[in-house]
Amino acid sequence: xxxxxxxxxxxxxxxxxxxxxxxxxxxxxxxxxxxxxxxxxxxxxxxxxxxxxxxxxxxxxxxxxxxxxxxxxxxxxxxxxxxxxxxxxxxxxxxxxxxxxxxxxxxxxxxxxxxxxxxxxxxxxxxxxxxxxxxxxxxxxxxxxxxxxxxxxxxxxxxxxxxxxxxxxxxxxxxxxxxxxxxxxxxxxxxxxxxxxxxxxxxxxxxxxxxxxxxxxxxxxxxxxxxxxxxxxxxxxxxxxxxxxxxxxxxxxxxxxxxxxxxxxxxxxxxxxxxxxxxxxxxxxxxxxxxxxxxxxxxxxxxxxxxxxxxxxxxxxxxxxxxxxxxxxxxxxxxxxxxxxxxxxxxxxxxxxxxxxxxxxxxxxxxxxxxxxxxxxxxxxxxxxxxxxxxxxxxxxxxxxxxxxxxxxxxxxxxxxxxxx
Amino acid sequence: xxxxxxxxxxxxxxxxxxxxxxxxxxxxxxxxxxxxxxxxxxxxxxxxxxxxxxxxxxxxxxxxxxxxxxxxxxxxxxxxxxxxxxxxxxxxxxxxxxxxxxxxxxxxxxxxxxxxxxxxxxxxxxxxxxxxxxxxxxxxxxxxxxxxxxxxxxxxxxxxxxxxxxxxxxxxxxxxxxxxxxxxxxxxxxxxxxxxxxxxxxxxxxxxxxxxxxxxxxxxx
Numbered sequence: 001x002x003x004x005x006x007x008x009x010x011x012x013x014x015x016x017x018x019x020x021x022x023x024x025x026x027x028x029x030x031x032x033x034x035x036x037x038x039x040x041x042x043x044x045x046x047x048x049x050x051x052x053x054x055x056x057x058x059x060x061x062x063x064x065x066x067x068x069x070x071x072x073x074x075x076x077x078x079x080x081x082x083x084x085x086x087x088x089x090x091x092x093x094x095x096x097x098x099x100x101x102x103x104x105x106x107x108x109x110x111x112x113x114x115x116x117x118x119x120x121x122x123x124x125x126x127x128x129x130x131x132x133x134x135x136x137x138x139x140x141x142x143x144x145x146x147x148x149x150x151x152x153x154x155x156x157x158x159x160x161x162x163x164x165x166x167x168x169x170x171x172x173x174x175x176x177x178x179x180x181x182x183x184x185x186x187x188x189x190x191x192x193x194x195x196x197x198x199x200x201x202x203x204x205x206x207x208x209x210x211x212x213x214x215x216x217x218x219x220x221x222x223x224x225x226x227x228x229x230x231x232x233x234x235x236x237x238x239x240x241x242x243x244x245x246x247x248x249x250x251x252x253x254x255x256x257x258x259x260x261x262x263x264x265x266x267x268x269x270x271x272x273x274x275x276x277x278x279x280x281x282x283x284x285x286x287x288x289x290x291x292x293x294x295x296x297x298x299x300x301x302x303x304x305x306x307x308x309x310x311x312x313x314x315x316x317x318x319x320x321x322x323x324x325x326x327x328x329x330x331x332x333x334x335x336x337x338x339x340x341x342x343x344x345x346x347x348x349x350x351x352x353x354x355x356x357x358x359x360x361x362x363x364x365x366x367x368x369x370x371x372x373x374x375x376x377x378x379x380x381x382x383x384x385x386x387x388x389x390x391x392x393x394x395x396x397x398x399x400x401x402x403x404x405x406x407x408x409x410x411x412x413x414x415x416x417x418x419x420x421x
Numbered sequence: 422x423x424x425x426x427x428x429x430x431x432x433x434x435x436x437x438x439x440x441x442x443x444x445x446x447x448x449x450x451x452x453x454x455x456x457x458x459x460x461x462x463x464x465x466x467x468x469x470x471x472x473x474x475x476x477x478x479x480x481x482x483x484x485x486x487x488x489x490x491x492x493x494x495x496x497x498x499x500x501x502x503x504x505x506x507x508x509x510x511x512x513x514x515x516x517x518x519x520x521x522x523x524x525x526x527x528x529x530x531x532x533x534x535x536x537x538x539x540x541x542x543x544x545x546x547x548x549x550x551x552x553x554x555x556x557x558x559x560x561x562x563x564x565x566x567x568x569x570x571x572x573x574x575x576x577x578x579x580x581x582x583x584x585x586x587x588x589x590x591x592x593x594x595x596x597x598x599x600x601x602x603x604x605x606x607x608x609x610x611x612x613x614x615x616x617x618x619x620x621x622x623x624x625x626x627x628x629x630x631x632x633x634x635x636x637x638x639x640x641x642x
Contacts, residue, residue: 297494297542304522304536308529314521316506328506333520354511356478357502400595401474418505419474 001165002051002060002102004034004067005089007079011044018185019044025182027174029074029209033057033067038086038171045093047086047171060102070209074202083107085165091118104165111163112138121159125152180210180221180273189228189265193257196225196266201250203271208246216276217242223253223271227264235260237306240334241298242277248299255306301333322380323388324417328358352376353394355404355418362415368405370396375407394420444571447483448618451602455589456609460484464588465562465572469581469605473501475595477575479620480602482512484571485545489518493544493570496537499524501549531557538564538572545571552580559586581605 008026011019023039026046030037036049048067050060057063064080071078081092081099088107092099095114101107114137116129129152134140140148141160149157161167184199200223211217219242223235237252304313315333319326374393381388390406397403404418443457452458460466470477485495495518497504506516522537524530527550534548538561546565553574565572574587581592590606599619606612 293540293542296540300536300540300542301520304533308522308524308533312523314523316504316509316516316519316521318506318510318516324505324507328503330503330521354505354508355474356505356508356512357474357500358505359502399472399475401472402476402595403474419502420476421474421478421502 001049001084002054003083003086003089004048004050004064005081005083005086005093006030006046006048006067006071007081007090007093008044008046008076009079010077021183021185025203025206026074026076028176028180028182028213029070029206030067031174031176031213032209033063037174039174040090043090045090047089050082060100064100070205074205075198083165085162086169086171087120087159087162088165091120091163094118108138108141108164111141112136114138116140119159119163121156125156128152176210176214180207181270182206182272183268183270185268186266189267191265193260193262196257196269197250197254199269200253201246203269204246204249204253207249207271207273208244211244211276214276216278217244218273218276220275221249221271221273223269225262225266226268226270227262228267230264233262238310239298239302240305241295243299248302251299252302252306255303258307322378323386324354324358324378324392325362327354352392355402355420357419357421359417359419362406362417365405365414365416367407367414368393368395368397368403370398371405372396378406392417442569444484444488446480447487448480450616451618454604454610454614454616456607460571461588461608462571463566463569464608465558465565465574465586466589466591467558467574467576467580467585467587468591468593469576469578470593471578471595475593476600476620477593479512480593480600480618481545481547481573482514482620486512486514488544488571489515491544493518494542495519496533496543496546497521498534498537498546498548499530500547527551527553531561534561534572535564537568538570539568541568541570543568543570545573547573547575549575551577555584555586562586562588 006026008022011022014022020041023044023046027037027039030046030048034048034050034053036052038047039045050063054060054063057066060082064082068078068080079093079099081089081095083089083092083101084104084107088101088111091114092101092110095118098110101110116126116135116137119126119137119140121129129140132151141164145157145161148160158167162169182203184203186199190196190199207221218239220236220238223237225233225235227233235253235256237249237256239248239252243249301313311332313333314330317329317331319329321327371393372395375391376393377391379389389409391409392404392406395403395405402420403416404420405414405416407414442462443455443459444462445459446452446455455461468477468480489495490513495514497519500521504519504521509519510516522533524533530548530550531553534546537543537546553576558574561572561574578592581590585606587606588608589604592603592605594601594603596617599617602616602618604610604612604614604616
């Protein structure tokens with residue numbers, strides 16, 4: 001076994017509950033590198049067992065570099081130590097460099113010159129060791145195990161055995177929760193949405209780590225902004241294709257924040273996701289070139305919807321109806337772009353020429369003078385309440401505008417319905 | 422470079438070769454007078470029609486349908502009226518490649534135009550700004566370059582008096598059965614040219630069941 005212990009000094013300053021929450025989130029993030037994760041209850045320490053995943057990530061050095069880069073991206077200062085035992089790794093995070101030890105022999109050599117005070121033993125035990133004239137860890141390790149157990153208690157002996165990876169070192173393994181919930185509390189209230197972007201980025205990166213660990217994606221997640229003495233404002237972020245890319249999430253969130261008006265300053269931020277889907281396979285291709293155009297399009301549509309509103313992007317659809325105003329429909333692009341939609345019926349495509357602009361409502365006009373072409377008679381809808389009996393013409397105005405006008409055959413009134421743009 | 426080479430270069434007009442690719446407009450007379458032989462791809466073209474409804478959209482029918490059939494999307498940013506699907510289908514435009522984007526104001530339209538122009542999935546982006554500042558046209562120009570798409574700005578005829586960084590600016594006037602096009606500005610080409618185009622989209626699809634009538638006949642019916 002090879003244990004990586006990460007000490008996060010900046011968490012030591014935080015309240016116990018915050019430290020615990022941060023470690024919980026980090027554990028979820030770290031699960032993408034290792035399946036055996038543990039964190040300390042009283043110290044800002046996180047352990048990852050790397051022995052099993054080294055080969056997968058091109059050796060421990062490459063893996064460690066990736067983890068450290070991830071921590072920097074999350075904005076955590078950190079001290080990493082590698083050792084064959086979790087106890088020794090934790091000890092090395094408090095010792096000066098070098099902190100990377102790969103086997104037991106090296107471990108003993110590395111521990112030998114370190115001062116006694118680094119041992120995580122009760123103060124009275126340390127005092128007793130000190131009183132016996134011992135100053136370095138190496139000197140303690142040279143003593144016979146039975147002598148230590150007799151003079152300093154069996155706990156001390158078992159600690160030293162765990163330290164040297166000579167005894168099993170069980171730790172409560174962290175379990176991946178079934179739904180994701182992360183919370184980040186701010187020391188002082190945040191008033192501007194731009195100031196929220198930094199903590200958001202960290203939340204989203206941790207979320208991405210969690211999704212990678214579970215090997216799943218999301219179609220929707222929710223951000224909850226907590227306010228002091230004010231109900232929570234939820235913001236739901238939807239994607240048109242399942243994703244798990246933090247950068248993509250952040251772009252969407254940024255667009256949403258752009259138009260978001262928060263009722264009060266924000267005291268804490270939560271991110272939650274309950275439903276997960278299998279990942280879409282289109283990810284960085286073999287040569288690492290840019291994403292597929294389709295993927296880019298979907299990301300763009302998500303961005304447009306996030307900023308302009310859920311119904312801002314529409315597709316056109318033909319509809320089989322002789323009444324011109326019903327021949328065209330605006331639909332959600334997802335419904336028309338899917339290959340599963342049945343082909344458009346040819347009956348919906350009128351033989352006669354049609355103008356490319358349609359007015360939202362036929363506009364009542366005076367009888368036009370320059371009728372050029374027509375009439376095209378349209379009688380339809382007598383079977384329901386929307387009976388239509390019209391004669392359509394192409395009319396030219398003096399300015400050269402080409403109008404699509406009709407005369408209502410029942411009332412004899414003229415209407416403008418379209419423009420030949 | 423010696424004098425000989427230089428003079429050849431000038432004569433062949435190589436120095437005027439456009440920086441961008443071109444998409445054939447579908448009108449031979451127009452293509453012959455545009456650098457590269459068509460609409461500037463990866464750039465902004467401004468169309469300034471004298472009035473609405475004179476064929477300013479039909480002018481684009483061939484290029485839009487070609488782009489869409491090649492699998493690229495066409496974005497319509499806040500169009501002034503509803504693009505009528507039956508007419509567009511008659512242009513042989515695959516409707517599933519068209520996206521209408523509704524916005525709430527000029528700012529959002531500009532943003533949406535920039536975003537869509539930047540995305541390589543889009544072949545053309547059409548927008549109708551009431552007025553637009555120089556620097557914003559330049560922004561769109563850069564976005565179009567990045568995305569390799571054709572940006573069309575419909576602007577009022579009065580905009581011809583203003584300067585604009587667009588690569589191509591055309592004034593459009595109606596003539597019988599067609600459109601008079603004046604090349605107002607053309608990067609890498611000659612400006613000031615006037616052409617008359619007969620618009621296929623207007624004339625080709627003459628309906629079978631329609632006969633020419635006089636207004637008097639209409640009132641009789």
